[in-house]
Amino acid sequence: MSHDSHTMHFEYNVEGGNFTRAGYASSEIKKILKQLNVDMGIIKRTVVACYEAEVNVVAHAFSGTIYVDVSTESITIRLVDEGPGIPDIDLAMQEGYSTASSKVREMGFGAGMGLPNIKKNADKLEISSEVNKGTTLEITMFFN
Amino acid sequence: MRVAEIAEKLGLKVYSGMNGLNREVTGGYVSDLLSDVMGNADAGEIWITLQTHKNVMAIASLKDLAAIILVSDNTPEQDTAIQSNGEEIPILGTSLATFEISGKLYELLK
Ligand SMILES: Nc1ncnc2c1ncn2[C@@H]1O[C@H](COP(=O)(O)OP(=O)(O)OP(=O)(O)O)[C@@H](O)[C@H]1O
Ligand SMILES: [Mg+2]
Numbered sequence: 342m343s344h345d346s347h348t349m350h351f352e353y354n355v356e357g358g359n360f361t362r363a364g365y366a367s368s369e370i371k372k373i374l375k376q377l378n379v380d381m382g383i384i385k386r387t388v389v390a391c392y393e394a395e396v397n398v399v400a401h402a403f404s405g406t407i408y409v410d411v412s413t414e415s416i417t418i419r420l421v422d423e424g425p426g427i428p429d430i431d432l433a434m435q436e437g438y439s440t441a442s443s444k445v446r447e448m449g450f451g452a453g454m455g456l457p458n459i460k461k462n463a464d465k466l467e468i469s470s471e472v473n474k475g476t477t478l479e480i481t482m483f484f485n
Numbered sequence: 486m487r488v489a490e491i492a493e494k495l496g497l498k499v500y501s502g503m504n505g506l507n508r509e510v511t512g513g514y515v516s517d518l519l520s521d522v523m524g525n526a527d528a529g530e531i532w533i534t535l536q537t538h539k540n541v542m543a544i545a546s547l548k549d550l551a552a553i554i555l556v557s558d559n560t561p562e563q564d565t566a567i568q569s570n571g572e573e574i575p576i577l578g579t580s581l582a583t584f585e586i587s588g589k590l591y592e593l594l595k
Contacts, residue, residue: 361564364543371547388547389523396519396540449536454520461524 348412349373355395357403357424360448366407367392370418377411383482386462390480391418393455398422400445402475415464416482426472434460486510486594488552488575491531495579495589497554501566502575508551513590515583519544526550533587535559542568542576550574554590556583 351373353366370391374384391407398405402424410417427433434456441451460466465481489506492499499506511529516522517536526532528549534541537559545553546568552575555561561569561576569576579586 361539363540364547367547368543385528392523392544392547393520448538448540449517449519449534450540452518452520454518454524458520458524 351409353407355398355405363396363399367395387482389462390459393458394420394478418480420478423475427470497577500576502569505573505575510551515587539565545574546572
């Protein structure tokens with residue numbers, strides 16, 4: 342963590358395929374936001390968006406890093422992964438669309454609701470992706 | 486109603502998270518799809534599911550759920566139970582299937 346008077350920065354690594362650790366970063370981020378006394382409604386929406394994005398790295402990519410910046414105006418969560426990328430982002434955003442493996446579906450993932458959940462809960466969502474390289478999601482939550 | 490009272494009235498087993506038995510329950514949510522629960526469950530609800538792995542606890546904790554009920558004699562995996570103890574979110578169990586236990590919980594909470 343780095344800290345100056347205006348912003349705080351945190352980073353977390355996410356391992357593709359490691360479901361036992363899925364949600365760890367989101368849980369740490371939730372703790373930090375609670376300590377900072379962020380509005381409970383904003384924390385709840387941030388947690389949903391962050392968890393879904395974190396699990397997507399675990400379920401669909403090889404590895405990733407989560408960069409969190411908290412300023413006086415907003416929280417920005419950037420998830421940068423190395424993985425297969427998303428060939429058609431509009432299609433991936435549709436509720437019910439999923440390429441999750443049968444093993445992952447058996448665990449209860451793969452409903453194709455993660456990206457729609459992120460969209461619903463984030464104040465701002467930007468996705469960029471390159472096939473066979475990786476995906477970057479930027480989730481922004483505004484305090485006002 | 487508290488988790489303990491629900492467990493007693495419905496004859497539920499308590500597998501883990503005993504320290505959370507006094508959590509207040511505001512309602513219930515029934516789903517085996519994790520992102521459905523993530524998107525639609527509310528804090529304070531009891532979650533009825535057949536999923537037993539650790540991600541269930543991650544969700545329960547992130548969503549501040551009151552407890553989990555495992556249906557059809559499913560039991561929590563060991564690391565799931567350990568996290569339940571740590572988070573103090575009880576994991577309960579029943580031999581009933583989802584339909585029956587959901588109906589009973591609904592009757593109790595309505
Ligand atoms: N980080 C990622 N890298 C590669 N593909 C991704 C990534 N995130 C999402 N996708 C693609 O977009 C699809 C839809 O994602 P979404 O999160 O909505 O559903 P899901 O992960 O399949 O299931 P759920 O989130 O309901 O458990 C995925 O199945 C996958 O094909
Ligand atoms: Mg997903």
